[in-house]
Amino acid sequence: MAHYIIDALAMLGMSYVMGFLFYGFYRQFNARVQRRWGPSVFQNFFDNMKFLFKTETIIHGPMFFFGPMIIFAGAVTTVLFVPYLKDSNWLQGFSHSGNLILIIYLLVVGPLGNALAVGSSGNPFGVMGVTRGLTRLMGLEVPFLLGLALVMVQHETASVHAIMAAQTDFAHWNLMTNPIAFIVMILPFMASQHASPFDVVGAPVEVYAGPRVEFSGRLLGVLMTQNMMMTVAKLVLIADLFLGGATTIWALIAKTFALFLLTAAVSTSFPRLRTEQTVDFFWKIPLGLGVIGVIATVWFPWS
Amino acid sequence: MNLITKLLFLGLSFTPAATFFTWDGAVAWSLFNGITLSFDLTPLSAFFMLLLAIGAPLIAVPMLREKSDESAYALYALLLLGMQLLLLAGDFIGFFIGWEMMTWSSYLLLLRSPRTDLEGAQSYILFNLASAFLLLAGMLFLYSITDDFRIQAVDGLLTADKLVLFVLFSLAFLIKVGALPLHLWVPRSYDQAPDLFSAFLSALMSKMGIYGLMILPLLFPDGFSEISGRFLNGPVAGYVLAWIGVITATIATFKAISQEDMKRLLAYSSIAQVGYIVTALGVGSSLAIGGALFQALVHTLVKLLLFITIAGIILQTGHRRFTDLGQLISRMPISFFGVLIGIIGLAGMPPLPGFAAKYLMYVGLIEAHWLLLLAAMILASTASFVYCYKLIYGPFLGHANSPEAKTATEAPWQYLIPQIILMGMLVALGIFPGWAIDVLIDPVLIGLNMTPIGAPTWAQLSTNYGGYDGVVLMSVFATVFVLITALFLLIRGNMHRAASPYDLSFCGEVPTADTPLHYGAGMGRELRRVPLIGWILRHTTTGFYAGLTRQTQAAAGVIGTLYGSNPQTWLLLAVLIFAVTLTIQSVTGA
Structure with a gap:
């Protein structure tokens, strides 16, 4: 029991630290691309602490308060069901009691909790943002899960541990053995990280409205915290599935950072898409590739 | 009773x-x-x-x-x-x-x-x-x-x-x-x-x-x-x-x-x-x-x-x-x-x-x-x-x-x-x-x-293909939910309810009771802009059946033209089919 508690706290702490450092890096990176100095790498930590220690928080009814709590609980549960290390007793959380499909569904608990809270606030613009978010989710989930399903078919299991264990060395990484699955799911994965160019849902400047419009003070802090932790959990999941997992913490940081850098590079390079353009894009390009992938890798041997 | x-x-x-x-x-x-x-x-x-x-x-x-x-x-x-x-x-x-x-x-x-x-x-x-x-x-x-x-x-x-x-x-x-x-x-x-x-x-x-x-x-x-x-x-x-x-x-x-x-x-x-x-x-x-x-x-x-x-x-x-x-x-x-x-x-x-x-x-x-x-x-x-x-x-x-x-x-x-x-x-x-x-x-x-x-x-x-444990899942979720709610309420700071339901950030204006604020029925309307969904929602099953009726009638019209109004053609066709059948039967020896 003590092992589980320490392990869970370690996972959460690591996700949090990695989360604010990665986002801090992203702000620096973005600034340098735009020829600005940008804030410090620790800026996200400072911002988060500032929110969490605000004295005033306005709520719009009980559901508005419980929504962020549901989102946070969903995020923590997700973190605890993703195995962070391979061949280790540590940083495993409760991942032996879960599987890949469960994790993918846990990722969606957050948006739904958010939707309840925003609906309860009574701000129509917030609800509009939620609808946009759910629409984007509908677009990205199909190719995302199809890419992961290709991996599940390849290894004939839905267990993240088993998929990780099968990737013994670089040549056996799923990135190498099943590149088409990686290509199919990588863009939807970026969208699930709320990364540009798919971030019109909560875009900070252009769109006044969005899912976060009514949240303030400590509730905003909670939302920011869970977002950073969730980002890391998703990165680790993809590293587990395609980059062979990691046996040490340093390897884990290197691999997740590589994925994050890829996301950041795409984000800074492309202009933002509207929601329906996003959905249409996902259903044409990544899904089309996925269909080709299915025909080429699953149908072609014609069992 | x-x-x-x-x-x-x-x-x-x-x-x-x-x-x-x-x-x-x-x-x-x-x-x-x-x-x-x-x-x-x-x-x-x-x-x-x-x-x-x-x-x-x-x-x-x-x-x-x-x-x-x-x-x-x-x-x-x-x-x-x-x-x-x-x-x-x-x-x-x-x-x-x-x-x-x-x-x-x-x-x-x-x-x-x-x-x-x-x-x-x-x-x-x-x-x-x-x-x-x-x-x-x-x-x-x-x-x-x-x-x-x-x-x-x-x-x-x-x-x-x-x-x-x-x-x-x-x-x-x-x-x-x-x-x-x-x-x-x-x-x-x-x-x-x-x-x-x-x-x-x-x-x-x-x-x-x-x-x-x-x-x-x-x-x-x-x-x-x-x-x-x-x-x-x-x-x-x-x-x-x-x-x-x-x-x-x-x-x-x-x-x-x-x-x-x-x-x-x-x-x-x-x-x-x-x-x-x-x-x-x-x-x-x-x-x-x-x-x-x-x-x-x-x-x-x-x-x-x-x-x-x-x-x-x-x-x-x-x-x-x-x-x-x-x-x-x-x-x-x-x-x-x-x-x-x-x-x-x-x-x-x-x-x-x-x-x-x-x-x-x-x-x-x-x-x-x-x-x-x-x-x-x-x-x-x-x-x-x-x-x-x-x-x-x-x-x-x-x-x-x-x-x-x-x-x-x-x-x-x-x-x-x-x-x-x-x-x-x-x-x-x-x-x-x-x-x-x-x-x-x-x-x-x-x-x-x-x-x-x-x-x-x-x-x-x-x-x-692997499975999951419902008790672990539910208890992790519930524990975290309770802990985070307790922690949140324990941290220093006030929390109070908005003074009125119209106390919203609303494009810098203050909405009144007459402002239409309920998004209800409009939700999902913008989905029509996605081409596939728009296509699906524009078509109805009643329309499908109406189309089927039209196509059937058109096909019947086309087939109808085969039957000329001249009875002699019909007779000729019947004789021809009869003759062909007989020939085939005698050739195959049935």
């Missing part, structure tokens, strides 16, 4: 439960010419009998609140009798009698609603009679080639005969489950039926179609592959069935999103959810059939819960459209939790059993390597989040949009009791998915001669 009638009716609603618990041994009743009517409770029919046994009393309780209505009670009695008869039947004669009793009594019940119009009633009876006659044709065809009405494996038949049987029976049952494009009667009747009877239609009667589809594997024990060959890891006939299911699910989901009436939305969502079951049945492996059964169970509970809750809202406010409701969360908190648990089950989110059902079906599709079907199913299942959200936002969140919504009170206790029972059942099933597998689903699979799925403990759902 009134009270006694009501008590009798309540007792009546327990008859499926009584049958379920007390039935032992088969009953055979000899008719003429060596044909025997046989009745027995097989594991498969016991599963569906259990659904009926759960559902019937839960719908009867809120019905007791209304003025006692003897003729409706009598029709319910007939309906329950018919459904039990068809579940118990061991041969197609009993099955057909039960099916007809169910069709007619439900039709008469539907007619008793003041909202039912001619179109709704006609489409209900026409489609259901078509289903019954297809069933009749199927069973008579079966009798003509095997001299037997019993529901058992047919072997030693020609492939063509099997195909005919398969098509007749599956069409009959697909009408009942409302597969596209045979679903026209579903939204109309679910919408127009008395509010509580809609729960019966959606939760219980649609399952009879599923039961029908599930006796098909009994007739074709090799899982359809004999009819049509195999594709990847499944039969081709099943592949077609699975696509029918998933297309139904996808289109019905988008139609559900665009509805502005709560009951119509639920009707389309029923079509979609039952579509998943059809898909899983098409896969036909033990995992997928297990998933189909699980989904049937969850869908029954969820739809009972949602329809009863919605009936309560309609009773208290008199409104059924999303535009007319809003902000009921503080006035109807228990109903809010009813809908919340209902939509979580409907969307298949993890802690509740909807996820277990989805998981089994997904894994079944992955095991069969039918990934394109999986992608389509994920599309339908993710899109369902939008209508689930609409269902909870419209009535409960946002701003109250009508005087009734501003003053409504919580639904009467007769409505709340079934809701609370159903919520408890759903949560318990979510924590113990292994129990459902072990106790409810595995016996059916064994009865169908399939490998049972098995569960190491009641908390675990386990497949050869």
Whole structure:
């Protein structure tokens, strides 16, 4: 029991630290691309602490308060069901009691909790943002899960541990053995990280409205915290599935950072898409590739 | 007198439960010419009998609140009798009698609603009679080639005969489950039926179609592959069935999103959810059939819960459209939790059993390597989040949009009791998915001669593709939720409620009571801009049938031109055909 508690706290702490450092890096990176100095790498930590220690928080009814709590609980549960290390007793959380499909569904608990809270606030613009978010989710989930399903078919299991264990060395990484699955799911994965160019849902400047419009003070802090932790959990999941997992913490940081850098590079390079353009894009390009992938890798041997 | 009638009716609603618990041994009743009517409770029919046994009393309780209505009670009695008869039947004669009793009594019940119009009633009876006659044709065809009405494996038949049987029976049952494009009667009747009877239609009667589809594997024990060959890891006939299911699910989901009436939305969502079951049945492996059964169970509970809750809202406010409701969360908190648990089950989110059902079906599709079907199913299942959200936002969140919504009170206790029972059942099933597998689903699979799925403990759902532990999941989630809420409240700082519901950030302005703030019915309208969804929503099934009529008439016109008005041409043609036939016969020496 003590092992589980320490392990869970370690996972959460690591996700949090990695989360604010990665986002801090992203702000620096973005600034340098735009020829600005940008804030410090620790800026996200400072911002988060500032929110969490605000004295005033306005709520719009009980559901508005419980929504962020549901989102946070969903995020923590997700973190605890993703195995962070391979061949280790540590940083495993409760991942032996879960599987890949469960994790993918846990990722969606957050948006739904958010939707309840925003609906309860009574701000129509917030609800509009939620609808946009759910629409984007509908677009990205199909190719995302199809890419992961290709991996599940390849290894004939839905267990993240088993998929990780099968990737013994670089040549056996799923990135190498099943590149088409990686290509199919990588863009939807970026969208699930709320990364540009798919971030019109909560875009900070252009769109006044969005899912976060009514949240303030400590509730905003909670939302920011869970977002950073969730980002890391998703990165680790993809590293587990395609980059062979990691046996040490340093390897884990290197691999997740590589994925994050890829996301950041795409984000800074492309202009933002509207929601329906996003959905249409996902259903044409990544899904089309996925269909080709299915025909080429699953149908072609014609069992 | 009134009270006694009501008590009798309540007792009546327990008859499926009584049958379920007390039935032992088969009953055979000899008719003429060596044909025997046989009745027995097989594991498969016991599963569906259990659904009926759960559902019937839960719908009867809120019905007791209304003025006692003897003729409706009598029709319910007939309906329950018919459904039990068809579940118990061991041969197609009993099955057909039960099916007809169910069709007619439900039709008469539907007619008793003041909202039912001619179109709704006609489409209900026409489609259901078509289903019954297809069933009749199927069973008579079966009798003509095997001299037997019993529901058992047919072997030693020609492939063509099997195909005919398969098509007749599956069409009959697909009408009942409302597969596209045979679903026209579903939204109309679910919408127009008395509010509580809609729960019966959606939760219980649609399952009879599923039961029908599930006796098909009994007739074709090799899982359809004999009819049509195999594709990847499944039969081709099943592949077609699975696509029918998933297309139904996808289109019905988008139609559900665009509805502005709560009951119509639920009707389309029923079509979609039952579509998943059809898909899983098409896969036909033990995992997928297990998933189909699980989904049937969850869908029954969820739809009972949602329809009863919605009936309560309609009773208290008199409104059924999303535009007319809003902000009921503080006035109807228990109903809010009813809908919340209902939509979580409907969307298949993890802690509740909807996820277990989805998981089994997904894994079944992955095991069969039918990934394109999986992608389509994920599309339908993710899109369902939008209508689930609409269902909870419209009535409960946002701003109250009508005087009734501003003053409504919580639904009467007769409505709340079934809701609370159903919520408890759903949560318990979510924590113990292994129990459902072990106790409810595995016996059916064994009865169908399939490998049972098995569960190491009641908390675990386990497949050869991996599984999950419901207790761990629920306790982690609950612990974190409690801890974070406590921690949040302990940190320094004030939290207070906004001074008025109009205290919003609203483009720098202050909205007033006249500002339209409820997003209700508009939700999902912008989805039309996505080309695929826009295309689906622009086309209707009525339009499809109209197009079919036009095309048929055009084709008939073209064929008609072949027949000239000149009788001499006809005569010439007849002589020519006669001559050609004779020549061929003499050449082949027949």
